[in-house]
Amino acid sequence: MEKRKNIIDELKERGYFEQATFEDELRELFDKEQVTFYIGFDATADSLTIGHFIQIMVMMRMQQHGHRPIALLGGGTTLIGDPSGRTDMRSIMTKETIDHNAQCFYNQFQRFLDFSDGKAIMVNNADWLLDLKFLPFMREIGTHFNVNHMLTLESYKNRLKDGLTFFEFSYMLMQSYDYLILYRKYGCKLQMGGSDQWSNILGGYDLVRKLENDKVYAMTFKLLTTADGQKMGKSMKGAVWLDENKTPPYELFQYIRNVDDRDVEKFLMMLTFLPTEECKRLGALEGEKINEAKEILAYEVTKIIHGKEHADTALATSKALFESGVSSADMTTTEIESSVFEDGIGILDLLTQLGLTKSNGEARRLIQQGGIELNGEKLENFGEVIKVDHFVGDELIIKRGKKIYHRVVPK
Incomplete structure (x- = not known):
């Protein structure tokens, strides 16, 4: 039986891999044990995006190879905001909004990862960041970060001209502390993320190595670009x-x-x-x-x-x-109560209701002139009653003329 590829080889072959610390050591670790790793997701919106999908694909592939993902929801770090790649300060969000967003992320992750029997873990860094006491935290963690070095990092350099608040400056300390907590609680030995997160990830990697005197690792993958x-x-x-x-x-x-x-x-x-x-x-x-x-x-x-x-x-x-x-990737969509289509609605009324025509008379003339299509087929009967069986799956595509089209979905 052919030996399965090391996950690093697969990540390289598929185009994900960017860089890693001590790649040879990490490769050996993947071969000999289940590796617990994590990727962080700041809860800045109430849904993940296609940009996050690269990270999700990496987590799915890692899990398929027998390794254990931790999806870290940034309920705490989102209160600060990552300055990386930004020229201005991220908008301050309320804790209630962030908690709602984190819950939305949690629900979406259930579709992609297997959380049964501890095969994957989901945690929220609000659980340990929100109750930190400033002086004890700075004594334990802050003493390991050199300000001169931090100011040379790209994540901070582009903000110095317009002003960088201490609030944002602390982001790296908080993210690094996440790695330490996950190492101590779950034996996490690898943080992964997009290539734009390299300096932040190295902060946590250095902190865990210093405080725990153990070998942990960092890896980044390429961003999804056109x-x-x-x-x-x-x-x-x-x-x-x-x-x-x-x-x-x-x-x-x-x-x-x-x-x-x-x-x-x-x-x-x-x-x-x-x-x-x-x-x-x-x-x-x-x-x-x-x-x-x-x-x-x-x-x-x-x-x-x-x-x-x-x-x-x-x-x-x-x-x-x-x-x-x-x-078109940007079709206008209207939701209409599904009961409307169970009873049926006349096409003239529907066209006028959707704003595709100004009146039923205009709708009738348009149909008589061959100007309306339903799901790609020309409509000839202006007395047509639109019912559930007109839908393809859960969508009805109406086209007016050559360029105007509208999607109707039941709710």
């Missing part, structure tokens, strides 16, 4: 969320479906579990065939995030739209 060097995860509407109520499955599907041709292989490797050779084969397709690869990419990502049923619906809807020459 071929143009931009961080992936922004649409015309803003962030692309993993919450289906904020970014519906179809919108996520279309967003992924519309990536640049140059990004297809990279995203297949990093955002799906398709075999490496299949990712390379699909990524090498050219011309019109690359659209087949994009469709597979969008389907696989949607399936992991929202499940097979939503992925099937998104694929069917997308096919209907593309066959009619329409594609």
Whole structure:
């Protein structure tokens, strides 16, 4: 039987790996024992985003190799805010908002990691940060951080010109303390995160080594960027969320479906579990065939995030739209009570209610002129009554003319 790859080799092969401390030692550790590791997530919104999905994929792969993830919710550190990569201070959020956001993260993580029998752990650093006493903390932790060194780090340098508060300056101490707590409580020996977190992660790595005199490690992976060097995860509407109520499955599907041709292989490797050779084969397709690869990419990502049923619906809807020459990652969506479609609603009333026409008379004329399509099929009967069976999955796509289209979903 062929020996399974070391997880470091897999992370490199799939394009995640950026750098690690004592890589050879860490490789040996992965081979001989279950490694408990953690990744932190500051609760700055009420949903994770597609940008977080890289970190989630890494955690899933690590767990598949038998290692134990800790998803650390930043209920405490979010009160401060990470200055890394910022030119201004993060908005101060209330504890109630942060607690709500952390709970939303907790619910979403249940979809991706197996928390049964201690196979994964989820903790909130508010549990140990909020009750810290300043002088004891600074005596135990602050004495191990050199201010001159911290001021040379990129995470602080770009803020010095416009002013860096001591409040933000303490972020690294708090994040480092997280590593120490997780080491002491769970035997955590590895912190992972995006490449922009390297200096923060090293702070915790150094602290644990100093105070516990043990070998622990740090690893970062590449950020999810497009071929143009931009961080992936922004649409015309803003962030692309993993919450289906904020970014519906179809919108996520279309967003992924519309990536640049140059990004297809990279995203297949990093955002799906398709075999490496299949990712390379699909990524090498050219011309019109690359659209087949994009469709597979969008389907696989949607399936992991929202499940097979939503992925099937998104694929069917997308096919209907593309066959009619329409594609958009930012379709206007309206929710209507499902009872309306159980009884049925006339198409004229529906078009006017959605604002696609100003009156039923205009709607009738538009249909008679062949200007309305339902799920890619031209509507000819202005007396049509729209019911549940008109929907593809849980969506009805209405197209007016050549460019205006609207999605209706029941609630």
